[in-house]
Amino acid sequence: MLDWIRLEDISQLDEVDRMSQETPQGVAIFKHSTRCSISSMALNRLEKADSQMPVYFLDLLAHRDISDEIANHYQVEHESPQLLIIKDKKVVSNHTHHMIHASLLH
Secondary structure, eight states, X not given: OOOOEEOOOTXXXXXXXXXXXXXXXXXXXXXXXTTOHHHXXXXXXHHTOOOOSOEEEXXXXXXXXXXXXXXXXXXXXXXXXXXXXXXXXXXXEEEEGGGOOGGGGO
16 A cells, blocks of 8 residues: 655655655656546556555645646646656656556556
8 A cells, every 4th residue: 555645735846856866766746636537547556556665646636736837847748647757856757547557656
């Protein structure tokens, strides 16, 4: 079972960047829409992961401003659902929709 870290403030992106440099496997951000069945399916898949990687959870409906800042900060197109793997302050892996699987968190 994943120990989600709630992403609820833009200032937490500094923490994500720092952790992405300190954690050998990097850090993940999962952008979730509570109104989307595909996003719910991806969430269920990820919750089965046994990962040491820190995983941030972003509720897109509550925090669209943070999602927009993620797109800008990491130079990625906004999608939902979306799983980003960040290493050394850069997105090294970007997965959306049916491509999101628990195996990505290893």
